[in-house]
Amino acid sequence: MHIEKTIVQFVEKVKPNIFLLKVLAKNISSKATAGQFCNIKVSETDFPLLRRPFSIHNIENESVYFLFDIHGEGTKILSNKKVGDKIDIIGPLGNGFNIDDNYETIFLVAGGIGVAPFPFLTKSLTNKKIITFYGARNKDYIYDKNLINVKYSTDDGSYGFHGNVIELLEKEIGKNDFHNIKIYGCGPTPMLKALQKFSLENKIDCELSVESAMACGFGICQGCPIETTDNSYKLICKDGPVFNSKEIIL
């Protein structure tokens, strides 16, 4: 974990409402693993007061990428950063995706901006057969750079399968004979809930990256609990944001 004064290398509008931010962050880039996040102070003033958590989208040399949509005032400020601006970032935070050799086939399941951590994960999963299932509202919400073997779904049918990403997953898994699968999922909670159910019913190991509002991002505010199946709370920032799907109650 570092508090790092990073330097903006670019902020690019890659889709009507989606932005890609690249910052020079020597310390964070050298330590990060796929699925971890950073807590970003988007302004130097007391507005917004708290940092905003973002998944690490990708790492390239000493740079860190973040993919985000305009959600509120914080992300609006972030989208207006200029090359050379300094941004105060704490990271890398949390526990990322567990990568192990016991699986042949990897399903990456993304919902909307939940696609953010997957380019880094894709790069980290060497020698695996990866299939990416990517669901979004419509084609304007799809940003698929650095993903591989992507199967798309959109809610309005404007691109790929007409329906949600779990329906797409159900359709595809029936068509093929997959072995030794592991699923990694990230997206809005209703989608993760459906994915959790899908993985349990199909007896497929699954890790989910969940989100929450949080103040600190490293365990001191206790503001981001998630209920676990053993009737306790874990902190999304410190114990997650990636959890085994069997461990959490969504």
Added chain:
Amino acid sequence: MNIDLSVNIGSLKLKNPILLASGTVGYGNEISEFTDLSKIGAIVTKSISLKPRKGNPPQRIVETPSGMLNAIGLANVGLEAFVKEKIPFLEKLNATIICNIAASTLDEYVECVKILEYEKSIKAFEINVSCPNVKDGGLIFGNDINWVGKITEQVRKSTSKPIIIKLSPNVPNISDFAAVAKKEGADAVSAINTLVGTSFDIYTRKPKIKNITGGLSGPAIKPIALAKVLEIKRNVDIPIIGVGGIMNWKDVVEFMIVGATAIQIGTANFINPNVSNEIINDLYKFCSEQKIENISSLTGSFQI
């Protein structure tokens, strides 16, 4: 010029007036990765209760203009784990420990204090009679002057360590509560705990935090906290630890001028976990520039 940042809170001597507020730094382990706890005046631990508390269900926090609401619900590891695991860690870091205690009954306060009395590294107790986010205890105690008196009296009888009563701002006359605390033997008061607030989503018409109300903290409450500290200072002769929205060294100086002997940093830790040590360095600079030899001379130096 030699600058002396040390302050005395009753019999408790601290190397500087900067304390970390209870509930904003856990038991020190996470924040110690960002800041040197041995250099801070003291760390006030997350409220400890006799038994572990799971805390409130999510959502527990939401940002509001210049502040945040929280309803954590005193989630804590309980007294036994605190003694076994948390105290040794803080001792290793050479941190000065003030232990904050929360309870649902008068007896529970007394029992906690009696057990912790033998922990040498606990330098003082801060008694939380003002948590706004729990059903039992909390503000039922903090908003009732008789309860605050009774709790202070009983805790006083049970310990020889300094005791600090953390006061609720959700009362009409905070100085009356400070006066009772003093009368019953408290060494100091902390002012203020968070203010009760809420926030609703205009589309779903639901509260943004599950507990419906939460405790408001951050810069939004600083003027209120300053007014409460000043009110106590002008009416009661007791050391005051100022808390509420302190973000930088200027805020610290302002709190000391209106009457605080020491201060606590809370919400700012979430944003910059090293802010306390940065503030200590800035206070040195300020005192050098202003030729203030003893920072304690600032306390109550207001010109009205």
